[in-house]
Amino acid sequence: MEILIINGPNLNLLGKREPEIYGSESFESYFEKILKKMFPEITFHYFQSNVEGELINELHAKGFSVDGIIMNAGAYTHTSIAIADAVAAIKSPVIEIHLSNIFAREDYRHVSYLGKHCKGSISGLGLKGYELAVRALMK
Numbered sequence: 001m002e003i004l005i006i007n008g009p010n011l012n013l014l015g016k017r018e019p020e021i022y023g024s025e026s027f028e029s030y031f032e033k034i035l036k037k038m039f040p041e042i043t044f045h046y047f048q049s050n051v052e053g054e055l056i057n058e059l060h061a062k063g064f065s066v067d068g069i070i071m072n073a074g075a076y077t078h079t080s081i082a083i084a085d086a087v088a089a090i091k092s093p094v095i096e097i098h099l100s101n102i103f104a105r106e107d108y109r110h111v112s113y114l115g116k117h118c119k120g121s122i123s124g125l126g127l128k129g130y131e132l133a134v135r136a137l138m139k
């Protein structure tokens with residue numbers, strides 16, 4: 001089984017960025033030390049970019065072949081119709097994820113343009129959400 005994880009803008013700073021909201025571990029450390037070891041049978045692909053078009057290009061490149069995509073679009077979640085359209089256009093199921101509980105934060109974070117096109121959404125469970133998303137895609 002092949003799963004693609006896509007992290008959007010500012011998620012390269014996890015661990016350093018507002019740790020009171022996003023935690024003190026980097027995604028790379030969690031990915032290498034925990035997630036990959038937890039699911040040795042899964043082939044993971046990982047892509048991070050701060051650039052909207054690059055996120056769309058990656059959805060196009062892998063979204064017709066991988067078995068599932070876990071996407072944290074960061075702030076583009078709340079602004080990007082283009083990313084939402086890309087999620088709607090591809091065949092692989094997408095699970096939307098957010099480390100923080102976007103519904104407990106500012107009003108502008110309560111809206112997700114891509115959520116409508118996703119198989120499901122996970123919000124507020126920190127890095128553990130990625131593990132739960134993998135389990136959901138395995139079912």
Ligand code: DQA
Nearest residue numbers: 010072074075098099100109
């Ligand atoms: C986020 C929530 C977004 O509102 C924010 O812009 C992010 C991270 C999260 O993982 O909680 O960059 O997607």
